[in-house]
Amino acid sequence: MNIANNRPLPLWDPGKMSGVILWVLVLCVFCSKSHAQEISVDSLYILPVDLNEVVILGAKKRLTHQKQHKPLSSLDEYLETAQKINLIKRGAYAWEPSLNNMTSERLAVTIDGMQIFGACTDKMDPTTSYVDVSNLEEAQIQSGQQGALFGNTIGGGINMKLGHSRFKDKGWYGSVENAYESNNNLRIVGAELNYSKPEFYIDGDIIYRKADNYFAGDGEEVVFSQFEKYNISLNSGIQFSEGKKLATTLLFDQANDVGYPALPMDVSLARAVITSVSWQQDSITGNFKDWETKIYYNNIKHVMDDTKRPNVPIHMDMPGWSTTAGVYSQMERISGKHALLFKIDGFYNRSLAEMTMYPNDPNENEMFMLTWPDVRTTNTGIYLADIIALKSFTVALSGRLGLQNTNVADDFGFNSLKIFYPEMERSNTRFLKSFSVTFSKDLNAFSMSLGAAYGERAPSVSEGFGFYLFNSFDAHDYIGNPNLTNEQSLETNAKVSYKKEKLSVSAEVNFFHIPNYIIGVLDSNLSPMTIGAAGVRVYTNLEYAQVFNSAMSAKYQLLKGIHWSAGLSWHRGTDNEGENLPLISPLTYNSSLSYTGKRTSASISVSGNGVQENFSVRYGEDQTNAYTVVSATLGRRLVIHKNDLYAKAGIENIFDTSYSTFSDWNNIPRMGRNIFMSLSYSIN
Amino acid sequence: MKTIKNILFLLLAIMAVTSCSKDDTEIIEETVDPMATYNLIKALDYTDHVIEIYSEKEALTVGYNPMFIRIKDKIAGSYISNPNLSWKPMMHMETMMHSAPASEISGSAYPTVFSGYIIFQMPGNATEYWDITLNYTVAGVDMTKTVRIDVVMPSDGLKKSQVFMGSDDVRYILAYVDPKMPQVTVNDFTAVLYKMEDMLTFSVVENYKIAVDPRMPGMGNHSSPNNQDLTYMDADKMYHGKLSLTMTGYWRINLKLMNEAGDVLKGEDVTDTNTESSLYFELEL
Numbered sequence: 001m002n003i004a005n006n007r008p009l010p011l012w013d014p015g016k017m018s019g020v021i022l023w024v025l026v027l028c029v030f031c032s033k034s035h036a037q038e039i040s041v042d043s044l045y046i047l048p049v050d051l052n053e054v055v056i057l058g059a060k061k062r063l064t065h066q067k068q069h070k071p072l073s074s075l076d077e078y079l080e081t082a083q084k085i086n087l088i089k090r091g092a093y094a095w096e097p098s099l100n101n102m103t104s105e106r107l108a109v110t111i112d113g114m115q116i117f118g119a120c121t122d123k124m125d126p127t128t129s130y131v132d133v134s135n136l137e138e139a140q141i142q143s144g145q146q147g148a149l150f151g152n153t154i155g156g157g158i159n160m161k162l163g164h165s166r167f168k169d170k171g172w173y174g175s176v177e178n179a180y181e182s183n184n185n186l187r188i189v190g191a192e193l194n195y196s197k198p199e200f201y202i203d204g205d206i207i208y209r210k211a212d213n214y215f216a217g218d219g220e221e222v223v224f225s226q227f228e229k230y231n232i233s234l235n236s237g238i239q240f241s242e243g244k245k246l247a248t249t250l251l252f253d254q255a256n257d258v259g260y261p262a263l264p265m266d267v268s269l270a271r272a273v274i275t276s277v278s279w280q281q282d283s284i285t286g287n288f289k290d291w292e293t294k295i296y297y298n299n300i301k302h303v304m305d306d307t308k309r310p311n312v313p314i315h316m317d318m319p320g321w322s323t324t325a326g327v328y329s330q331m332e333r334i335s336g337k338h339a340l341l342f343k344i345d346g347f348y349n350r351s352l353a354e355m356t357m358y359p360n361d362p363n364e365n366e367m368f369m370l371t372w373p374d375v376r377t378t379n380t381g382i383y384l385a386d387i388i389a390l391k392s393f394t395v396a397l398s399g400r401l402g403l404q405n406t407n408v409a410d411d412f413g414f415n416s417l418k419i420f421y422p423e424m425e426r427s428n429t430r431f432l433k434s435f436s437v438t439f440s441k442d443l444n445a446f447s448m449s450l451g452a453a454y455g456e457r458a459p460s461v462s463e464g465f466g467f468y469l470f471n472s473f474d475a476h477d478y479i480g481n482p483n484l485t486n487e488q489s490l491e492t493n494a495k496v497s498y499k500k501e502k503l504s505v506s507a508e509v510n511f512f513h514i515p516n517y518i519i520g521v522l523d524s525n526l527s528p529m530t531i532g533a534a535g536v537r538v539y540t541n542l543e544y545a546q547v548f549n550s551a552m553s554a555k556y557q558l559l560k561g562i563h564w565s566a567g568l569s570w571h572r573g574t575d576n577e578g579e580n581l582p583l584i585s586p587l588t589y590n591s592s593l594s595y596t597g598k599r600t601s602a603s604i605s606v607s608g609n610g611v612q613e614n615f616s617v618r619y620g621e622d623q624t625n626a627y628t629v630v631s632a633t634l635g636r637r638l639v640i641h642k643n644d645l646y647a648k649a650g651i652e653n654i655f656d657t658s659y660s661t662f663s664d665w666n667n668i669p670r671m672g673r674n675i676f677m678s679l680s681y682s683i684n
Numbered sequence: 685m686k687t688i689k690n691i692l693f694l695l696l697a698i699m700a701v702t703s704c705s706k707d708d709t710e711i712i713e714e715t716v717d718p719m720a721t722y723n724l725i726k727a728l729d730y731t732d733h734v735i736e737i738y739s740e741k742e743a744l745t746v747g748y749n750p751m752f753i754r755i756k757d758k759i760a761g762s763y764i765s766n767p768n769l770s771w772k773p774m775m776h777m778e779t780m781m782h783s784a785p786a787s788e789i790s791g792s793a794y795p796t797v798f799s800g801y802i803i804f805q806m807p808g809n810a811t812e813y814w815d816i817t818l819n820y821t822v823a824g825v826d827m828t829k830t831v832r833i834d835v836v837m838p839s840d841g842l843k844k845s846q847v848f849m850g851s852d853d854v855r856y857i858l859a860y861v862d863p864k865m866p867q868v869t870v871n872d873f874t875a876v877l878y879k880m881e882d883m884l885t886f887s888v889v890e891n892y893k894i895a896v897d898p899r900m901p902g903m904g905n906h907s908s909p910n911n912q913d914l915t916y917m918d919a920d921k922m923y924h925g926k927l928s929l930t931m932t933g934y935w936r937i938n939l940k941l942m943n944e945a946g947d948v949l950k951g952e953d954v955t956d957t958n959t960e961s962s963l964y965f966e967l968e969l
Contacts, residue, residue: 314903359902359933365968367903367933369868415869419910419928422870468930527907529930 053082053141070633071648071678072179072188074209075133075160082141083551083567084156086585090665091260092184092214093227094129094270098663100143100510100549101571101584102155105460105518106487110150112162112249113294114276115347115379119302119322120267121371121462121469124260128160130253130272130300132231134177134190134207137163144491144510145436145453148400149343149383152432152457154489154514162249164203164235165196170684177207179678183671184214184225188678202236213259216669217658224259224266224309243282250275262665263472265318268305274298284331293329313531314360320353320372330383339387346380351461352410355468371469373413375461379404381432393441396451402432404458408465408482416467417482420538424482428464432456432486438493445500453491459484463518463539468529471520473582473665474537474620477528478520481539488515502557509550517545517575519619543576547584558593566591572614582619586612586662601635601648612662622667627659646680718794722752726831732758733822735829740864744814745838747845748859748876750801752792755820763796767820773802777812784814785857785878785886787921803859803876804835805847842966850941850949855880856889858941858963861922866929866969873927875914875965877941888921895940896925897954897961902934905959914939929969937965 055078070077076095079085087095088103099107109127110116118125140159142149147157174193180186192205208230213221230253237247251274258267276296283289304318326347333340353372359365381402388395407427408414418424436453459481462469466480490513497506520537528536551569558564569588573581592605608628615621633650656673664670722738738752753771755764773784782805789800808814815832838844845859862874873896877889894914900906912926929935938961940951951963 357903357931357933361902361934364902364934365932367900367931369931412868415867416930419868419870419908419930422910526909527905529903529906531904 053084053143055079055082055139055141070650070652070676071646071680072133072177072190072207073676075128075131075136075139078133079128079139079158082139083553083569084141084143084549085158086583086663088583088663088665089668089670090124090262091227091258091668092211092222092225092671093229093255093258093260094125096123096126097128097158098583099141099147099156099158100512101547101573101581102512103583105463106154106457108147108151108153108157110157110159111251111274112276113150113159113328114274114296114298115151115324115326115349116272116274116298116300117322117324117349117351117461119300119320119351119353120270120304121318121320121353121466122263122265122304122471124258124263124267124304125270125300125302128158129255129270130274131160131251132207132229132253134192134205134231135162135203135233135235135251137161144451144489144493144512145398145434145455146438148398148434148436148455149341149385151345152379152381152400152402152404152434152455154455154457154487154512162233162235162251164237164247165194165201167198167201167237167239167245168196169198170194170196173682173684175680175682177678177680179676181211181674181676183674184211186211199239200237202234204232204234206230206232214671214674217653217656217672218669219656219672220658220669222261222669224261227255227258229253229255229258245280247278247280248276249278262668264309264312264470265304265306265316266308267303269301269303271302272298272300287333287335288331289334291329291331293327295327297323297325299323314357316355316357318353318355318371320351322349322351324349337389339389341383341385343383344381345383346378349375349377349379350409351375351377369467370410370413370416371467372461373408373417373465373467374410375465376407376409377404377461378407393439396438396440397436399435400433403429404432405429406458406461406464413465413467417465417480420479421482428482430458430486432458436491445498447495447497447499449493449495451491451493453489453493455489455491456486457489458486459518459539466539468536470530470533471537471620474520475532475534476520476522476537476620477530477533477535479523479526479536479538484518484539485516485541487518487541489513490515503554504556505552505554507550507552509548511549512547513544514546515544516541518542519545519575519581545573545575545581547571547573547581561597562593562595564591564593574614579618580614580616580621582616582621583663584614584616586610586614586624599637602633604630604632606630609661615662621662624660624662624664624667627657627661629657629659630654640681643684644680644682646682647678649675649677651675718792718797719752719754725751726833728829728831730829733764734758735818735820735831737816737831737833743839744802744804744833744835746804746807746835747838748801748803748861750799753789753798753800753818754796755822757822759823764822765795767798767822769798770819771800771802772817773804773814774817775804775806775808775812775814780883782883783886785859785876801876803845803857803878805845805857806835807837808833808835840968842968844965846963846965848950848963851947852943852949854949856941856950857886858894858939860937860965863927866927866935866967868929868931868969870910871927871929873912873914873925875923876921877916877923889916890918890921891916891944892923892949893942893946894923894925895942895951896927897938897940898927898929898935898967899938899954899960900931900933900935901959905954906930907954929967932969935967935969936960937967939963939965 086098089095116127138161142157147153150157177190179188188209190207194203210228213225232252234250239245253272255270278294281291300322302320306312328345330343351372352374355371357367383400385398434455438451440449464480469478493510495508521540523538526536549571553567555565567590571585573584587610590607594603611626612624615623631652635648638645652674660667660669725739726737728735734756755767769789785803787800789798792799814835817830857878863871878886879889896911908928908930914923914925938954941949951961
């Protein structure tokens with residue numbers, strides 16, 4: 001038998017573009033037949049046809065409650081509604097977003113433009129877990145190098161934009177919110193109080209969430225899935241003169257007693273303090289405008305805990321700390337055909353994590369290691385974008401140049417890594433480049449765009465310097481590798497959308513060829529540290545990997561106020577040997593019928609996945625079965641003395657289906673039937 | 685005016701104090717005791733001289749003991765720089781006597797301090813004891829003195845030496861030398877290997893090899909990478925290798941002794957079924 005011939009082929013190897021081209025053609029045919037129009041999407045930066053998505057979180061826009069599937073749901077649930085985003089679930093809390101089927105280390109995830117890095121070596125605290133919808137306005141999702149505005153990225157950027165009163169002449173106003181979910185006895189209470197005048201505003205809000213264990217579809221209790229979280233924010237601004245504003249932000253987020261049923265450990269504390277001061281000036285001189293400069297600081301403490309778990313082979317403490325300080329300044333210049341955006345930015349991050357294991361023999365010393373050896377990262381960059389409106393089409397160009405230095409500050413940690421890398425040096429500097437070009441054109445009801453981009457990223461702290469990080473997904477210990485070269489990305493994307501009167505349809509594809517793809521590769525000479533681990537993987541640059549994403553969506557207005565919408569997406573990821581990459585979404589679909597009236601709203605939706613055909617045995621995956629779940633909601637808005645009372649109720653997973661998806665860590669089952677109710681009362 | 689006077693006085697006072705303290709340090713430097721950081725195990729006061737025996741450790745223990753000796757000439761009031769020292773340890777058991785592996789006595793960084801090591805195979809007890817016979821010269825007179833010493837088990841209870849019969853029917857003594865303070869890193873690892881010629885004679889074994897496999901029994905017998913087997917170096921007549929320790933805690937350093945032909949004389953490979961070697965050291969950090 002010729003093994004080489006039976007080896008699965010890579011998605012695309014140079015000269016075999018046919019698969020991709022075929023897809024593009026199929027999608028184009030679909031579009032041209034269905035007479036659609038461009039889906040209108042908000043965009044912060046004036047990209048004519050953007051590859052971006054915006055998820056309106058709109059806690060500050062009370063009327064949007066009516067449009068939302070589930071008001072007061074977690075940020076993660078909101079993000080899940082974006083077509084490009086999947087969420088990797090290790091429990092009921094702190095899901096890890098994946099964009100274009102790439103996760104944290106390949107994304108630039110920011111809060112209002114601020115860099116913030118989780119403090120957990122096991123990715124139990126993605127950046128998105130430290131904010132709450134209560135003070136966010138929208139999540140801006142930029143695909144691929146469109147996300148380079150916020151940092152070096154491969155898969156894209158997610159920026160969570162904070163909401164505030166924007167100097168509206170409203171005086172005092174506020175709201176009280178309350179919600180309950182039946183499945184896990186989730187209780188949510190929140191309140192906000194704001195004072196806004198043209199020269200000054202102050203916004204304060206607080207939200208508290210507490211949940212017990214949830215139950216899967218077959219009534220099985222998913223133990224260690226409880227959580228408790230509160231989030232407080234205080235934002236204020238002063239307008240010195242028209243268009244000259246000083247704004248401050250203070251966010252405090254703390255979660256306690258968070259269970260991670262898919263992992264061997266829980267979390268006793270995850271706390272973030274996020275602060276910033278910014279200066280905004282609407283106009284400067286000449287054609288320059290919208291100058292914004294922000295200084296920020298955030299500090300995260302994360303403490304893993306296994307004291308509540310039965311039968312742990314060895315008890316361990318694993319605290320982690322991440323502190324980031326940064327600054328950026330950006331401005332725009334509109335002149336003639338050009339719309340320019342300039343940005344300079346820089347941040348300094350310190351990541352430290354420890355592990356102390358308590359031997360079963362109390363006479364022996366504690367076993368201690370530094371799993372992140374106090375890594376100090378300094379990153380500075382300049383970003384430049386220009387949108388040139390030519391006669392027949394528009395060209396958007398952008399580029400980022402960055403310089404990143406990492407320094408292993410702790411002697412103990414440095415000496416530990418030297419066991420693996422005797423020649424290792426403390427300090428390492430990398431030059432990071434990215435460029436993108438997008439052509440777009442509107443033609444009658446059609447909008448089309450075609451783009452190409454190149455990007456680079458440096459290894460993450462875990463990839464570069466992690467020390468025996470246990471990954472329960474593939475049951476291997478992971479060792480960082482300071483000798484990794486930068487991961488690169490060659491990206492192409494295309495989007496066609498069509499919008500006419502009642503129907504809108506869009507289709508898009510993107511393809512990433514990723515040289516020096518970083519992933520853990522088994523080193524059978526190494527002995528695992530974690531009891532029960534199957535082996536040790538060392539982060540290694542593969543020759544390349546490839547990721548392909550395709551998505552279609554459609555929306556049709558059946559009657560006034562009644563919309564049908566549907567989405568379909570398909571993804572594929574392979575390494576240079578044609579092996580599947582892990583955590584790549586199978587065929588996904590959703591369809592919903594919704595009614596939005598003046599006072600009443602209702603919806604029924606179906607969503608599901610096909611069978612996961614391309615799962616990754618090499619990286620610890622097994623096949624995930626197909627599933628379909630059905631959900632329904634009903635909302636009603638009441639006006640009491642000019643104040644709004646909005647009530648919404650719904651039922652998710654109506655048929656109590658027992659299922660788990662490709663992105664459920666270790667196949668933990670998802671929530672079964674869940675009834676939710678929310679009440680919002682806003683005082684004007 | 686009074687203020688100025690006060691300030692002047694203060695300045696003078698400060699100058700006086702600082703200059704005094706400077707003088708003090710100089711005096712201390714001149715009389716710095718090279719043995720200050722070591723532990724005096726025994727001081728033998730004779731009419732015209734004093735013998736001082738120091739150890740790096742608080743007490744002499746079973747295993748490798750680096751020791752320092754100096755002899756003070758009471759009449760000259762100074763330490764002797766050429767005493768022609770040699771020594772012989774002896775264990776007095778109830779029914780027999782035997783010696784222990786001991787190095788030659790050589791010089792040290794200080795001209796009047798002499799160093800060497802002894803590997804004690806067993807501790808003393810109520811009825812059995814160790815002594816050291818010292819031969820030396822003071823003012824041109826050869827002397828022989830025997831001094832009784834206490835040898836105890838290491839206070840941490842960790843095994844740092846082993847006396848064993850090899851598969852070649854030779855009795856060997858293997859003792860751990862370095863690292864004294866093991867770190868989480870790749871440590872320079874040193875050991876000494878002697879064979880017993882007879883009850884009173886021990887000789888350094890040259891050119892054998894000792895395989896190194898550190899394990900943490902408390903962590904599912906976790907091992908570490910980039911260890912280097914111990915090999916013989918003629919310069920110090922010791923065995924040198926590398927020892928990687930990935931975390932603090934209790935480590936069992938499994939060893940395997942091989943002769944020049946590669947025959948295994950003592951110790952076994954650690955596998956899934958055989959979790960430890962019969963030849964080993966213990967460490968805790």
